[in-house]
Amino acid sequence: MITTRSSLFATLYRAWRWLRAPHRRWLWYGTAAGLYLLTKAAPLTGIHEQAQAALAVFVTAAFLWGTNTLPLAVTGVLVMWLLPVSGALETSEVYRYFGSDALFFILGALVLASPVMRSGLSSRVALVAVQKFGSEPRQMVFALLLTPAFMAFFISEHAVVAMVFPIVLELLKMYGAKPGDRLGTVLFLALAWGGIIGGTATLLGGARAPLALGVLQASTGRYINFFTWLTATIPIVVLLLIAAYFILVRALPPSPPTPPPKEQLRNRIASLGPITKREIKTLALMAAVIAGWIWGGEIWGLGAVALAGVVGAFALGVADWGEVEEDVNWGVFLMYGSAIALAAALQETGAASFLAGTLFGHIATPISATAAVVVLAQLLTEAMSNAASVAVLMPIALASANVYDLAPEAVTLSVSVSSGLAFLLPVSTPAIAIIVGSGYVRPMQTIRYGLPLKILATLMVFLASVFYWPRIWPGG
Amino acid sequence: MVCIVITEPYEYEDLVRQVANKEAGAEWFVVYFISLPQIQNAVEELGNQGWLGGSSLRSLFDSLLEGYRVLANEVLQGARQILHQAGGTSNALVIEGDFKNLKHVLKGKCSRLYTDDAEVLKRLQREED
Numbered sequence: 240m241i242t243t244r245s246s247l248f249a250t251l252y253r254a255w256r257w258l259r260a261p262h263r264r265w266l267w268y269g270t271a272a273g274l275y276l277l278t279k280a281a282p283l284t285g286i287h288e289q290a291q292a293a294l295a296v297f298v299t300a301a302f303l304w305g306t307n308t309l310p311l312a313v314t315g316v317l318v319m320w321l322l323p324v325s326g327a328l329e330t331s332e333v334y335r336y337f338g339s340d341a342l343f344f345i346l347g348a349l350v351l352a353s354p355v356m357r358s359g360l361s362s363r364v365a366l367v368a369v370q371k372f373g374s375e376p377r378q379m380v381f382a383l384l385l386t387p388a389f390m391a392f393f394i395s396e397h398a399v400v401a402m403v404f405p406i407v408l409e410l411l412k413m414y415g416a417k418p419g420d421r422l423g424t425v426l427f428l429a430l431a432w433g434g435i436i437g438g439t440a441t442l443l444g445g446a447r448a449p450l451a452l453g454v455l456q457a458s459t460g461r462y463i464n465f466f467t468w469l470t471a472t473i474p475i476v477v478l479l480l481i482a483a484y485f486i487l488v489r490a491l492p493p494s495p496p497t498p499p500p501k502e503q504l505r506n507r508i509a510s511l512g513p514i515t516k517r518e519i520k521t522l523a524l525m526a527a528v529i530a531g532w533i534w535g536g537e538i539w540g541l542g543a544v545a546l547a548g549v550v551g552a553f554a555l556g557v558a559d560w561g562e563v564e565e566d567v568n569w570g571v572f573l574m575y576g577s578a579i580a581l582a583a584a585l586q587e588t589g590a591a592s593f594l595a596g597t598l599f600g601h602i603a604t605p606i607s608a609t610a611a612v613v614v615l616a617q618l619l620t621e622a623m624s625n626a627a628s629v630a631v632l633m634p635i636a637l638a639s640a641n642v643y644d645l646a647p648e649a650v651t652l653s654v655s656v657s658s659g660l661a662f663l664l665p666v667s668t669p670a671i672a673i674i675v676g677s678g679y680v681r682p683m684q685t686i687r688y689g690l691p692l693k694i695l696a697t698l699m700v701f702l703a704s705v706f707y708w709p710r711i712w713p714g715g
Numbered sequence: 716m717v718c719i720v721i722t723e724p725y726e727y728e729d730l731v732r733q734v735a736n737k738e739a740g741a742e743w744f745v746v747y748f749i750s751l752p753q754i755q756n757a758v759e760e761l762g763n764q765g766w767l768g769g770s771s772l773r774s775l776f777d778s779l780l781e782g783y784r785v786l787a788n789e790v791l792q793g794a795r796q797i798l799h800q801a802g803g804t805s806n807a808l809v810i811e812g813d814f815k816n817l818k819h820v821l822k823g824k825c826s827r828l829y830t831d832d833a834e835v836l837k838r839l840q841r842e843e844d
Contacts, residue, residue, distance in 0.1 A: 310763035349768075356771075397761075401771045405778040408785070417789045565770040568762060669761045676757055676779055678724050678786045 267308040275299040279325065283593075290588035293327035297585055297594075297634070300577075304627035307666070311624065312570030315577035328584045336580035337572075340542040341453025345446045345575060347545020351528060352394040353566040354557040356402060358517040361390060365403045366511070369410065370504045376422060380487045383407065383429035384480055388437025393525060396438030396445050396659075400670040403430055404677070411679070413503050421492045423679035428490075428688055431670040432483045432662065439659040440476045441469050442532075442541065447629045449541070450575050451655035454582040454633040458591075459647045465532040465541065471652055471711055475699050479660075482695050490688055521557045524548065571626075578630035585634040595638035605643040609704045612636045612650060616657035617697045621667045628658040646712035653704045660696040662689035717741045718825035720817070721794065722748050722832040724786045731794045734829045735801035743805035744824055745794045747787035748835065752813050754779055784809065814838045 258266070278295035286294070296318060303314040323330040355361055365386050372382035383403075390399045407430050416423045438444030442452065442465060455461055463471075528548035535544055552558035585591040602608050612632070620628040632654050640650040661667035663686050665675045671689075674680045717738050721727045731745075758776045761767050767775065791807040798805045810820050818839055821828070830836055 307760075307763070397767055398771055401767055401775045401778075404775065405781070408778060408782045412785060417793075562770070566768040568768045669767065672757070672761060673775065676754075677782050679782075681725055 264308070267306060271299050271302050271308065274302050275321070285596075286590065286593045287588075289327055290590040290593060292325035293322070293581075293584040293588045293590040294594065296321045296325055296327055297581060297590065297631075300581060301627075301631045304630060305619075305623040307624070310570065311574040311627065312572075315570075315573035315575075318577040318581050319573070322580060322584055327588060328580065332583075333577075333580045336457060336583055337576040339453045339457060339576070339579050340540040341449040341456065342572060342576055342579065343542030344442065344452075344540075344545050345449045346572065347542065347549050348443050348449075349395070349446075349567045349571075350549045350558065350563050351525065351545065351552060352398055353559075353563045354517070354521045354552055355394055355525065356398060356566065357559070357562050358515065358521045358557060359511060360518040360521050361394070361399070361402050362406065363508070363511055363514065363518065364390065365406050366504070366508050369406070370501075370508060374410075374501065374504060376425070376491050377488055379410065380425060380429045380491070381484060383426055384433040384436075384483055384487070387430055387433035388440075388476070388480055391434050391437035391444040392441050393443055393529070395443070396434040397669045399437075400431055400434040400673050403434075404673055408677070409507065414497075416679075420679075421490060423677075424681075424684055424688075425487050425490050427674040427677055427680050428685070429483070429487050431674045432487075432689075432692065433480070434670045435660065435662060435668060436476055436479045436483065439656045440472050441465065445625065445659055446571060446575060447626045447658050448655050450578060450626055451629050451633055451651050451658075452541075453575065453579045454629070455637070455647060455651045457579050457583040458586040458634065458637050461647055462537070463648050463651065465529075465536045467711065468652075471703075471708055472656055474707065475656065475696075475703055478699055479692070479696055483692055486688060486691055517557050520555045521552075524551055524555060524557060527551070574626065574630075578626075581630065582634040582637075586637070591634040591638035592641070594635050595642055598635060599639045599642065605645055606705055608639050608643045609645065609650075609653065610701055612639060612653050613657050613697060613701045613704055616654045617660065617693070617700070620658040620661045621663050621693075623667070625658040625661055625668055629654060632658070646709060648712040649704060649708035652708055653700060656703075657697070657700050660693070660700070662693050662696070716744050716824050716826060718744045718746065718821055718828045719794065720746045720748050720821075720828065720830040720832075720835050721790055722750070722830065722835060724790050726831055727790050727794060728797065730829065730831045731797045735798055735803070738803075738827070740802045743798050743803050744821075745791055745798070745805055745807040746817070746820065747791050747807075747809045748817050749780070749783045749787060749809065749811045750813065751780075751811055754783070780811070784811075 275295050275298070278298045279292060283291060299321065300314055300318050303309050304311060319333050322328040322333045368386040369379065369382045372378045387399045387403050407426050411423050411426060414422060442448045452463060528544060531544040531547065532541055599608055599611060602611055616628060616632050619632060636650045636654045637647055640647045662671065665672035665682065671685050675682050675685060719731060719734055754776060758772050762772050787809040791809065795805050795807055808820065810817055
């Protein structure tokens, strides 16, 4: 009997699978408990008892979020329990942070995404865009980068990639693409990269942005409105989409397969039928809610506008509670709420300043501190989920902003945008996990093609952090 | 009958060529095994990380499965071509399910078994024990 599959990746994967076997989960729990006790009891100087308790909870949560030992929401519950038990924060204080505007903004945005997906509007937009741009491989790459990117301006990039995934499969079937064909790899990479890049543009592309905003508000009382966020991120999004297009076009096979007949795509769109009343109402509602976020977000709060949109969705009959219950992953609220409470605990007790001093103490200039934040966020987000990366880095980055007199809003964007730009590994973002799961993209290919984009992304966020965002928010 | 169990679409050609050289002219039974629990686990993991809701997870599971079926048929077609060139006769089948389903289909059929995944061998042996 023989077996093949002897690549480095396979060896690492086997080792990881061995360590992650369910009966070895106690190793991970034990490590988390050990980290908590060690940090709590360590003879640290320049930090008082309450701050050290907050630090111990932070280290434990960072480990658990980073290694996915427990579902993110369960680690959130642990944080909510540990914060008062450790003496870092009063119980009532912990619960108070669940009243954050950012949290209700996430809730509203996720509920509003349900009718967008269920009405068929999203599939129609994706199919029509692909048809309009043309079915030559280069045009298809363009369409598959741009469409998910644009859709991720309005709904979570993860939902976008999951939604457009079957459409890419259909297109590949029409092309007759075979396993291992580079066309399949390129089109799936275009889908994931488009979603990921577009997801950083607004506060709607992924919950990491509202989470970062929530931490900013809880820690400093400052705020970034919907439109300012968009104007701050859009140059990076456009430049990265252009870069991604050229990387992917270069990766296309030298003699690409013949495009499918146009009738095939036309028939597929025709199968959706004429645009329905539900789609039109959903479109109108989303336009009104986005206008509300832009012009009324600062007055009423993003959360209040989102909740008004939710009420509107049910009043217009475009949302259905049964569907919403199925579409929203409710557990995330525990993670986000606890992350905001944890960040506030670190800030209030002075643990964040201690951490920033320890990590950035040897850094002399604001520019090198910015570089450190950007690089750290870009690396961390490849190893853990992007929301976890925001939860772990935001408190430290905000403390460093205080030390180096950087604008906290600019630092928030450095962390949030960097944390959203994960292109290399399936553990970092579902977009990559989904396309690797397709069977058309080998895990090493996401690294091979994603690395140049990752380097460019890091450079662009750094340049924006140093030259562009300080113009929007001058000085700390 | 000589059995070949393929579990992923990337490196099957090496395996099939290697086996075809070793056992030229044999009667082959080529299986592409789609492990449903493995897909389920991968999709559930996305839910655990708070990324997707229940309905998105279900539709993603269905799409992934549909994609794997297409890939499996392509892979089996390619494998049979290689074996045909080596001068043997072959049957091919896509099996969806867990290891029990795979074992049930292979039971009593294989004089020798080759696979691209050591885990398959281990699990089949464990099932036998």
